[in-house]
Amino acid sequence: MTNHPSAGQAAWGSGSSAPPGRTATVEIVVPVHNEERALAGCVDVLRDHLARAFPFAWSITIVDNASTDGTPDIAAGLAARLPGVRLLSLPRKGRGLALRTAWTRSAADVVVYMDVDLSTGLDALLPLVVPLVNGHSDISVGSRLAPGARVVRGPRRELISRCYNALIRLTHGVRFSDAQCGFKAARTDVIRPLLARVEDDAWFFDTELLLLAAYNGLRVHEVPVDWVEDVDSRVHLVRTVLDDLRGLVRVARAKVTGRARVPGLPRRPALRPAHPDAVLAADGALRWHVASFAVVGALSTVAHLGLYAALRLAVPVLPANLIALSIATVLNTEANRRLTFPAPNGRAPRSPLRIHVLAMAAFGLYYALTSGALLTLHAVVPDPPSGLELAVLVGACALGTVGRFLVLRRWMLHPAGK
Template sequence: MNEKNAGGVRQRSVEVVVPVYNEAHVLAGSVGRLHAYLEEAFPFPFRITVADNASTDTTWQVALELAERLPHVHAVHLDRKGRGRALKYVWSRSTSDVVAYMDVDLSTGLEGFLPLVAPLLSGHSDLAIGSRLHRQADVVRGAKREFVSRSYNLLLKLGLAARFSDAQCGFKAVRTEVFRALAPRIEDNAWFFDTELLVLAQRNGLRIHEVPVDWVDDPDSRVDIVRTAGDDLKGMGRMLRATLARRVRVSGVPRRAHRSWVPDDRTAAPSSPTTASLPQGLKDMEYAS
């Protein structure tokens, strides 16, 4: 997917993952809209990967049809649920310079995608997150979800000294080589995956860029708020123990000044990791493109 411009210089590329579970009713419309927007407005080579998290409806069939019909769309099927599991699987194998994800409901305005990934493509930052809690964000959602979100992020600041404002917004990106370095330390395969990635990045001195987003709550959200909150609190406890035991430092994390990040045509695309190097439980997956 990495392409060269008219001068023969390899262009930076982005792979955006859309994790889905039983979303057959909205998948075609959302991915079609995303594909059209990126083709028209995004100035870098891109790839969209639909990651089906063990759906029991016709989501996988819809994903295959999209992959056959749209030139930049691919699909991967996982036999086990978990947004974090899907992102680990696709991001670890990506040959793009930057990997990202967004929720299938496209609650976040697509106009924020280029501001999200641009600091990573330029080498300015290592991770980027959309923030619904930024003072310049424009958010429409119910009081309950607003309270839960603000309370959770406050707990992260108090308990883990988090310096990022919104851990759970489904609109994130990371330099691929940085993710590969951090991935073996990320234990969660579900909703806490985002927080764990961000805490690890902060503890290792990586730069996290925040983008205020326009965000409209999806009334059809499948998130179990109570269960997710409980799992997040358990994850926070585990991360706190790891921090106190100094188990959050990762050796060999690529820095922004690393020479492999210089954009010229001698830069080789990252090789895909071997199956043995991937986190446990990410084997025997089915790919389609």
């Protein structure tokens, strides 16, 4: 591994040190592999934009990933003659490896990553960085799928991107819309602990980083971008998608086992209960929880009845009811997890799988409560009137519903891992 200049030297674009009036330092990392045609033009355009429209002290680090063409020589020449540009040479390929190495060694306050093709419009660079500099957010990502984004790309890549990001949101319950846009930034003090847990060194690196950030309660800021597809892209889509699917499974397993919990990350303080706004927020949240839980429950009941009616065409009463009720419970839990009890800001959400397992356990207790109430009634009153039986069942259901509400609210809103 070689550096031009040395890893500890900050070559800021405005001079050897951050100039007066500039409150933060930003290092922009551009990974390259066999990019001899695009590299020089990219650096020229980027430096011109930074000099004209970027208010912070900046440096550009070109990370060469074992290029076999003229890229290393071009990069070395740029680093030698242009202030604020340096070269980091790595012996093997991997976008994730490039970012991990450069970001870990960075002395800047904020680190940025962008693709060498500059597919993303540079007007989004300042909105990407500002929320990190002022402390509002921990990680910023450019999004081609957020409202306001303008994108030019083929239908095949558009479909794959939308399906992949929808799969991420469905399986991991995250809210960011675009995991793999080559335009990201992070506070350096936040990113270092995360990098120690990110395993992928290739294209899944971005997704894994964001999944761990969201799981650990960090604030991810999205910036809608202008993006034009690079027709010379050499990404192997099918192989990349398969690797990403394996990565999603691996991260889910890490959440279940606890390996996804990252110590040493900053925690955002919760609203203090004594604050008037916090009290109002808590009251409003409780009203929302009750109303949303009731609506979800009503819809789940409709789903339960519909499934039961369909299953009764092929299976006996008890199995039909058990299967329909189990499916409705899963749907109910997922809807409540996403809509009724989303994780509060600054707190890491519990694992979706863990929540579903706990919810099924609560369902078992609910089922035992209602069945036990009926069995107890029949033991005390051998032949109870139908009205009494119905009243006992309604009471047991009401008690079980309140208990389930309190249990789910506690599980889903309580800080993960505590």
